[in-house]
Amino acid sequence: MRRLSLSVAAVLAVVPLGGPTSAQTRSQASVLMSESEQGRQFQEEYGFSDAVIVGDTIYLSGLVAGTRLGETDMKPAFDRVYKSIGAILKRAGASFGDIVDMTSFHTDVEAQLKPMSEVHKTYVKAPYPAWTAIGVAKILGNGITEIKITARRPAAAGIRK
Numbered sequence: 001m002r003r004l005s006l007s008v009a010a011v012l013a014v015v016p017l018g019g020p021t022s023a024q025t026r027s028q029a030s031v032l033m034s035e036s037e038q039g040r041q042f043q044e045e046y047g048f049s050d051a052v053i054v055g056d057t058i059y060l061s062g063l064v065a066g067t068r069l070g071e072t073d074m075k076p077a078f079d080r081v082y083k084s085i086g087a088i089l090k091r092a093g094a095s096f097g098d099i100v101d102m103t104s105f106h107t108d109v110e111a112q113l114k115p116m117s118e119v120h121k122t123y124v125k126a127p128y129p130a131w132t133a134i135g136v137a138k139i140l141g142n143g144i145t146e147i148k149i150t151a152r153r154p155a156a157a158g159i160r161k
Contacts, residue, residue, distance in 0.1 A: 030054065032091055050088045058092045058151040060085065062105070064143035065116075074112060077144060078119035085149060086123065094153045099129040101150040109135045112145055 032051040034040040043049060051060045065081035067074060089095055106112045113133055139146050 032088065035087075035091075051092050053092055053153065056153045056155065058089070058094055058098075058149075058153055060088055060149040060151070062146040062148040063088075064139055064141065065145045065147065066139075066142045067144060074115040074144060075119055078116045079122075081145075081147060082119055082123045085147065089149075089151060092151070092153060094151045096124045098151040098153065099124060099149055100152055102129055102131040103148045104131070104133045105136045105139060105146045105148075106133060107136060107139055107144050109133055116145060 030053045031049045032053070033049050034043055039050075048061050051058055053059075063081050063084050065074075065077040067077045071077065086096060089098065104116065106116075
């Protein structure tokens, strides 16, 4: 719980709070919602977006990797989630090379870290971003891992909705 409190305090210290005219205010131009109808309905139901862009920083919501019925290899699940991450980054005007920080939440860190890192390295090249892997008891649905990303958008990039 202490770590969460420090994280919230750190975010509040970095993101200035202001009125509706503040440059840091979420707006339609800085919030990316799912491109799929089903995904957007889920986001509307629970009140979150694919990503929020504040200045040149992109905050992706956690994306869940899950195995499909009959899959025993975790790599396809990780490949699917990395493809989703890449698509959201592209819409935000960034790429895998712009990731500065990752947090992954695992239902079994020891079993999942090796196959995830193998897939990770096919998308994310050195020098690697900061990465924290955390063990958790459960992830929504049949999720095995949830990945949260922070990236920096190149100066000339624009948002593609």
